[in-house]
Amino acid sequence: MKKNRMAMGRTIKNCKKRGEWAELVFAMRAIERGLSLARPWGESSGYDFTVDQGERIVRVQVKSTIFREGTGYSCTLKDSKGPYKKNSFDFVAAYVIPEDVWFILPAKKVRGMWSVGLYPKLESSKYFGYKEAWELLRGETPGVTASIQACAEEELRA
16 A cells, blocks of 8 residues: 555646645544544635644644655745745644655744755654654654553552
């Protein structure tokens, strides 16, 4: 299935249609991970989906790329007018189609940028920590346990 999905995305020549396909792949992956999604009506919003985190709803802009940049890929982060405006979304979900890998990038890390370089195999790359970071969309902090509760019972001796 993985190879078929990657091949499908690369064969869609029209950028707009490939982006729509990537949005469908995002929805599928998010739902597989138990995320609760909604979609804004029309195309005038600065985001593609909302994710209900329980106490907060976050906005997600979905992007995709097939464009090689050395050992990685260049992913455009703009609309027809240039870089996205501040507060347009909370996260970018960037899909590297040839590698079948998602980067979940907080808006504050990419705000005002025209594009980002994504290197799925380079652990020292700037955004490697956001590779497949779906927990961010759940409102969790990567590598942090929210709380651990334990109870130890002592054996009573008569």
